Amino acid sequence: MPSALNEKISKIISIVRESIPDAPVFNFGATSIPTVKQEDDPKKYRLQSFFAAKLSPQSRDGVTFATCRRIFYTFEPFTIEKLAEATEEDFRKILIDAKHGFTKTHAQQIVASIKTMVEDFEGDLPKTREGMMTLKGVGPKVANLLMQLCWSEKHMVVDTHCVRVGQRIGLHSCKTAEKAMDYFQDNVDPDLFEDISVSLIAVGQTVCKSQNPQCTECPIRELCNFGKNRVQKKNEEVVPKKKPRREE
């Protein structure tokens, strides 16, 4: 799918990877959370990825990482059978200790999701996006992330960073994550989905905060509509206006 949009996205991906490798998403994001490799223990990897994706919305990457690791080390062996024995209170206590938010809701939804996996999906993660959304509390964004993590399918994951940063750069003009997700899926090469999602999150976590984006520090400013205009305006403000020439 060659297009100017895909070319611009490819440039953003390579600049961001090189310029801000310390962004939280690169070190504590969902792909960093499992303790096993997919090829070594695929079922355990998928189960751990469920927690990584489920606990990621509205939480900092570092907090989600720490919470998931606490859960993994609490339940040994980390199997669906062992997890099915746990109560809402067991999960809630871990979430509180890890200072994760929405503890009651997450605990209820985790227990209900595990029950669904046991009863409807042979103790594993569902193999389809529709199946993922039958798990309690899993909406389109988390379902996309789960399909990407568990089954290596290409789905676009859009969060608030992707909406805000993507808009400022000029990649899209959508106001909501759902609309931006559809836009990316209709117009962008699927091979770029995972990397552009993570790159926009990295920029949003570091320089492109919702209030006062630091455009002069931003490695992708030359590719960003908002950043280029902003810096140009600032430069114009500091250039003194020419005084009118006096007539002799």
Ligand code: SF4
């Ligand atoms: S140049 Fe400014 S607005 Fe554009 S992505 Fe960078 S920080 Fe955000």
